[in-house]
Amino acid sequence: MLTLYHSPQTRSSRIIRLLIELGVLDQVDVRIVTVTRQDGSGGADPSNPHPEGKVPLLVHDGVELWESNAIIVYLTDLFAEKGLGRRIGDKDRGTYLSWLAWYGNIVEPVLVFTAAGLNHPYLDATFRGAPEVAARLTAQLEKTPYLMGSEFSAADLLVASPYTWMPQATPDVQVVRDWIERCESRLSARQTMEFDRAHMPG
CATH class of the missing domain: 3.40.30.10 (Glutaredoxin)
Known part of the structure; x- marks a missing residue:
């Protein structure tokens, strides 16, 4: 159950x-x-x-x-x-797991620290910052409409989620904004x- x-x-x-x-x-x-x-x-x-x-x-x-x-x-x-998701044995299983881990390990801490106005060399060295998050998303979304390729996945659901409750954090990059809109237009x-x-x- x-x-x-x-x-x-x-x-x-x-x-x-x-x-x-x-x-x-x-x-x-x-x-x-x-x-x-x-x-x-x-x-x-x-x-x-x-x-x-x-x-x-x-x-x-x-x-x-x-x-x-x-x-x-x-x-x-x-x-x-x-x-x-991606099954064990799928060739892109590692990529799928990496996007999910990247969200928890990098994206959310960066967005929270940025919103709180916190800045410190330790944070920059460990997590980088909002520009690096935007650059990573942009690099992928310039190649594919979703993080895992041509189809929506749970990786998109998770990584796009903070931009629905922190829209002010959305990168001012058209391919990223278009991706969020595609994710949020789903039923x-x-x-x-x-x-x-x-x-x-x-």
């Missing part, structure tokens, strides 16, 4: 979107929990087993998975026939918004 601990309009919304893209949302027990939000609202939910009180948390037959990129790998492996984007609106507390 699959159980997802989710709070609407948070990072776990991209897991809801992935489940919609996979066509398996109805196979998952989605449990709505509260989390502490940036505006000070919400708070830790005692019904949420995540050790840090965060979301998403996926539980499959009693085994807990946390962190979006790990959950995405797991789900796209579990439902590999849907074609949103799953609207369906995720509708799901979250329907499940907002209060």
